[in-house]
Amino acid sequence: ALGAASRIIELQQEELLGAPGMTFMQHHRTRRLQMLVRFGAWEELLAEPAPPAELKHARAMWHYAHGRAAAATGDLAAAEADLRAVRAAAADPALVDERLEFNTAGDILKVAVDVLAGQIAFARHDYESAVSHLSRAAEAESALTYGEPPDWSIPVRQELGAVLLAAGKPAEAQKAFEADLEFFPENGWSLHGLARALRAQGRTVEADQVEARFTRVWEGGPIEMASR
Template sequence: MMRQPGFGTLQHFFIIPLYAYVRFGEWDTILAEPKPAKDLVYPTGVWHYARGIAFTRTNRFAEAEKELAAVKKIAKNPVLKEVTIWDITATEKLMEIAAKALAGELAAAKGDYSYAIEYLKEAIEIEDGLAYNEPPDWFFPVRHSLGAVFLEAGRPADAEQVYRTDLEIFPENGWSLYGLRKSLEMQDKNGEAAEVEQRFKEAWAWSDIELAASRF
């Protein structure tokens, strides 16, 4: 049914587990996932994106580059214009975000922070332009990656601004509260950091995972 015109949303539902595995750093699980059928262009693109992130996080950069090339190619496939989520968002836009987000994460992992920041900002521009949907069609804010990269690059003031902006969009989300606290600590704003730490504890009280950054 998800191959029929007008049922692109089912393809989105079908691939949600891969997005979740990326969100929570389940790299081995991602790499064990079988490739979707060739005619399912959008799910195949997300599969390549998830694998690219997994390879990046496990320092297998050559393999990550191959996945990035696949994502970029799929993002240009005109079929994606017709595969939409509730007739609101063309999956073409999601694959454009995926390509730039993966490129940014890969560049950051290699220490190329200027390129990483540029790619991630471009991804955020596309993300911010998506029509409203709930949950958002791109499931986890790219700002969580950008903030983490700013911290890795030794730019905590820039990270602080990114996290504060994200908290305006998604109030009291633990991911950005965690990153905001880190950014404040790195600037010796210890009083503000302590206040944010309390907010984070309240937001994260029922979580069963521990964070080391605002994204895995």
């Protein structure tokens, strides 16, 4: 996934990125950032230079990804600064209705705001706020027009389920992972989370069954699945 996302950047013509109607190319450029978030490559993200200010959508998504890395590594002041930048971009009239391929930049940044806010709250152990933001982000994600690949690359319910597990709410986490599996059948991320949620409820037989499904789909997977 990272290799393909990096290849997209190599193939793009830089002079087209800021041209009218080409904002979708900026979004394609940010897929590498989204994959770095997916795999928790925080140090690499923190070292990633910001796009030029005139590439407003790409810059906003960089702030989202940088904010995720800052929150994950404990620099909450930097994460909050990134969140303010994403919020400002999400309210920018020049971006709100700007078309990508399947959705508008405003649609995508609406998800980004609540995911980042939720992860900052999670880093502060404010689980109630984290769940609230991520639940709102999941609703916004569900309202997106689906395309291949999806404009939002990391399903929000996977993150919501992980936060609910950390908050000691395995039954609610189970529902989040099951909902994600309806959208993305047999994906390893939610199967792994679902097995953990079931096991935390003492439903060992069901957890073992889901774990077996996870093992089948994740065989030869790119990374060892972390506990969260």
